[in-house]
Amino acid sequence: MTQNEVSMGSKVNEWLTGWKSNLFVRLFLFFLLILLFYFSLSTKLVPKTYDIEPNTYSEKTILATKQIENVLATKEAKLEAAQKVQPIYQIISFKSEQLIDILFDKLLQNNASADTVLNFEEKVSLYNRVIPETMLDYVDAFVAGLEKNPQYSTQLVQEIKLKLLDQQYKIPAETYYKLPRLSESELNNMEPIVKSIVSKLMSDPIIEVQGTRNKVTEQVNSSDLSTSVLREVAQDLVRFSLTANKYLDEQGTAEARDKAQELTKTIFINKNDAIINKDQLITNEIYEQLKSMNLLTDKASYLPRLGLLLLSSLLVLVLYLFIRQSKLSIRENNSQLLMLVIIYIVNIAVMHIVELGVNLDFPYIGFITPVALGTVLIMILLEAPLAWVSTLIFAITASIIFNNESAQLFDFRYGFVAVVVGYASVFSLNQTSQRISILRAGIINSAFSVLSVVILLLLDNHYTIKETTFALSFAATGGVLTAVLVIGILPFFEAVFGILSPLKLIELSHPNLPLLRKLLTETPGTYHHSIMVGNLSEAAADSIGADGLLCRVGSYYHDIGKTRRPSYFIENQSNMENPHDSIEPSLSKSIIMAHTREGVEMLKEHKIPKAIRDIAEQHHGTTLLKYFHHKALQKLGDSGSQLAISEEEYRYPGPKAQSKEAAIVGIADCVEAAVRSMRSPTMEQIDTMVEKIIKQRLEDGQFNECDLTLKELTTISKALREALLGIFHSRIEYPSDLKE
Known part of the structure; x- marks a missing residue:
């Protein structure tokens, strides 16, 4: 073996023996915690994106990541509500009797006194001009009166005027030749009959006057007028005097429909509801909804990822500063820090396992989570101050992981329960001498979990017997489950890390x-x-x-x-x-x-x-x-x-x-x-x-x-x-x- 190999081997051995106090190992473990928080919370805070195009078929069911307005469904609901609003009509009497009085006064005046002034042809020409003008003047006066009435909108008044002129009856030319030949007595006999028929026919609502004018012949023929000439003239005068008296109020109808649309409740796509199902056509509206939720790959925003990274870093920073400012042995011991990281991994993994069942039909299933598992392990294996600050961090993560119903980022209910049971566990494990103490702590944990859930239900004041039963049952089970898991996991840490917990020491002293x-x-x-x-x-x-x-x-x-x-x-x-x-x-x-x-x-x-x-x-x-x-x-x-x-x-x-x-x-x-x-x-x-x-x-x-x-x-x-x-x-x- 060369000298370089010996030197390298000695350096490796030195590093392996000194890793417990190595600064780089310490920084790596804190970085590992940041990654743990980032990836464990990303499923809740960072929307998953999809590479899709409009007018194609979806290859998978896409769920909403948050509650948003279902624009298409809301629009359809508003249109449906507006369509259910019936058109609004105004009943406005034209007072045709007064028009008849004016017409007959002119007829009597011209037929009786104008014989020496006007010849027959001039009278025909006069009536041909005066009678339509009389109608126009009467309509103008009638409309002017309506305009002064604030009850009627300008649009409605204009609509009435147009309809009166539009549906005005045009008296046949031959009738104008018959009018000059009528005597005063014949006109006096005809006038009440015309008034009576007009009054009778106008008593019903009339939208289109033509249908009512078709009834005139029958009404006149059954009257007391003796000659056919008188009946023919009476029919034309009745038709001329008849008008519509029921008018569509378009503005009022539009306002009523607008109000109906305003009162229509907004339809939402709730969190975890399907925006689009598998093999469903992706319409432009659905595509826009996916776009608005940042679910499209090419439209995805990186801001949620940045926010999650900052949140993860902040949680770890709180933990780091707490350890740095304390006098705990973990401050210099990377072995204990590694154990803390593993405890965090285990606790968050257990949360995610329970979270898989949230979508089942069991209200408040998240309360069964042994969220105090990490707190109890830290309390037994490490030190109490570390359990205090870790309880707050676990509460924050729980409020994010179990946030499935709220439109907010955090569901405070699960965070509140996590804080209560965590601190209850810390107090109950202050003096731990036997493993039975863990079971006792689990029972205390259950009691405080049930108490915190009762507080939430009372404050909410909107709960059913089913929800209450499930919530309390899950809360009670969570504490016992915490104790069982701690007793099962504790030997692993004692064996792997050589930890002598108080429980193990008490056992060894028997x-x-x-x-x-x-x-x-x-x-x-x-x-x-x-x-x-x-x-x-x-x-x-x-x-x-x-x-x-x-x-x-x-x-x-x-x-x-x-x-x-x-x-x-x-x-x-x-x-x-x-x-x-x-x-x-x-x-x-x-x-x-x-x-x-x-x-x-x-x-x-x-x-x-x-x-x-x-x-x-x-x-x-x-x-x-x-x-x-x-x-x-x-x-x-x-x-x-x-x-x-x-x-x-x-x-x-x-x-x-x-x-x-x-x-x-x-x-x-x-x-x-x-x-x-x-x-x-x-x-x-x-x-x-x-x-x-x-x-x-x-x-x-x-x-x-x-x-x-x-x-x-x-x-x-x-x-x-x-x-x-x-x-x-x-x-x-x-x-x-x-x-x-």
Whole structure:
């Protein structure tokens, strides 16, 4: 292998071991979150486009992405409503009786008094001119009166005038030759008959007067007029006096139809309704609708994509800034960030799986979504503050993913329920010690989900029994489903990421587990020592904000290697000789040091998580076995040899503590053994011993590879002294006891 290959291999190994704190890996994971939000929400916020042309047949059914007006259907509905409006007519009496009076007055005047002035031909000519003019003058006067009446529109008045002139009866020429020959008595007899017939015929609505004029002959023939001449003249005068009295009000009709169109409700194409079905002809109207919804490939707008990208970036930015400003361990740990990304993927994937059933005939099926799944996993596997901000992000995504009925971008109902159940889960899981706690949290989740749904239904005030039943049932099921999924998924994260959740730690601390039972039965002294170390280390860890539960459980297993040769460890040597008295110091050293390596091997065999194995391997660090080193030096001196024995030969192989928890367990282990070896320790002795041990380890460089600070070491020292005083208080010699 060349030098370049070796160099490259070392760089790869360095990168693989340092990826948990690598900046580029961190940025990539945040970018992955942006992609997750973008693609998971794109189906709801970015319309799918189609490459189609008008006057062709659609190859697939295209659904509306939002609620829009169905222009074609609305237009047809308005036209239909307008067509149902009947034409509006106005009944306006022409007052033909007055016209008859004027005509007969002229006839009487000219026939009676003009005999000496006008001859016969002149009278015929006079009537031929005067009678039509009389009608025109009467029509003008009648129309002028209508124009002064605000009830009638100008258009209607003009229509009446045109119709009166249009339907005016033209008296035959022979009738004008008959009129001059009528006597005064004949005219007086004829006038009431003409009035009566006109009044009778005009009593009915008349649109087209010609039909009414056809009835005149019958009416006149049944009158009292005796001669045919009188009847013929009467018929023409009646026809001349008859007019239409029912007129179409075109303006009023148009206004009524316009109002009917205005009152016609707009027809909408709702979200997820079919705009066009498969194999349906794409008309120009349908094409325009697709165009208006940006569903055409060549007309698609990129603004929704830009908006979604900004929204996705904003959500991730909120998460990034929160993590950056916090003091959470995820701030520097890419392994935890990767786990957070996977939790987000799982939670959003579950939302989409449930969303597939939204189109089924089950109202509010979205409430069955275990939307708090991600919150609960983050609460258990990571830290509570991260669960708070993630709940808000999950609520926003839920309000988008389940937005199928609203015309808005977000359906606040699902977001509201997600916030309520998320925060309820955070509160209910504040202290999680058993897996049954998750089920209890699921029940609490269901209760608050039902409560939030009840609030929404009461505020809406438009719900049916069916909708209420489904909504409450789904809400109650969602909480239980959350608990079931968390219990099922949790082991995956614990195994893949080596996560020691509080639940897993509690399980590992059960005394009936094989290793702990072996420790208790075969090395009772070591077991008791481990329990004491657990109490001390937990108190010390809690005092500086480290993982106290991990310290306790790690202490239970830290000396498991002593079960291989229990009699070689002093805490197990009751009523027996110390075997180290009869063997070489070098062999004693090997036996004592082997317990860390052998303990790690035993823990690996029983698949105990790495964090506990690390504590077992690192709790002694590279400390010196002073007793056996001194014994070896003394023996060497007694033999008169001038050879020196290096301290390195009698130091533990390490490694030094890599975490606060491993360092704390190592301190507690040494302190407990030292104090236990003291006979009737006093308060001053305990204080001195604790400070001495911590100082020696600090000077020996045992804390160089973990991030314990001097301030934290001071806090740990104080916590250990308080815990030891509580344990050994009955043995402390007070002044009165010393005097005795």
